[in-house]
Amino acid sequence: MVPESKLEQTEHGLEPVGEGWFVLNAREAPWMARSGRPAVCGFEGASDFEQLGINISVLGPGEPLAMYHWEADQEDFLVLAGEALLLVEGEERPLRRWDLVHCPAGTRHTILGAGAGPCVVLAVGARDRSTGPEWGAYTVDEVAQHHGAGVDRETTDASEAYARFSRRRKTRYQEGWLDR
Secondary structure (H helix, E strand, O other): OOOEOEEEEEOOEEEEEOOOEOOOOOOOOOEEEOOOOOEEEEOOOOOOOOOEEEEEEEEOEOOEOOOOEEEOOOEEEEEEEOEEEEEEOOEEEEEEOOOEEEEOOOOOEEEEEEOOOOEEEEEEEEOOOOOOOOOEEEOOOHHHHHOOOOOOOOEOOHHHHOOOOOOOEEEOOOOOOOOO
C-alpha cells in the first residue's frame, strides 16, 4: 500500500514532505515569481516527481513561459484561460483556451502570454531523459529572439539563458491568478 505524503505548512504554502500520494490545491501550494516571467505553481515540494513534471503558469501578455528550447523528453501544454502564442520550430501559432500543445522529444518551442490579459497554462513534461546534462538545449531562433524569448547563442545552462531576468522567489498564491 502506498502511504499518504504529509503536507507541511511553510510561510509560502503547503508542501508535500516525503514519498506518497497527496492532494494539494494550487491556491494553497507555494508559487515562484520574478519580474518579466510568469508566476509558477509547482506541486512537487523539495523533491521533484520521478516521472512527470507538472506545473501551472500564469503569463502576462508578452511573458515567455520559458526561453526557446528543446528537451530530450516530450512536453505538453494545455491553455486553461486566456490567449497565448506558441513559438514552435521557428513558426508562430495562436493559442486559445482549451488548446493542447504536444511537443515530442526534440521539438523546439516556447509559449508567450498574448491578448489583453493573463493566460493560464498547465505544463506537463516527462522526466526520463530531461533531468541530467543531456536534458536538451536553449537554441537560437530568430522568431523567439523577436519576442524576447530567445538566446543569442545556444546553451544548456539555464542561468545563462535566463541571465536577463531577476532571480525567482517563493511566494504565496496571489488572489486572482487562477480566476480567469
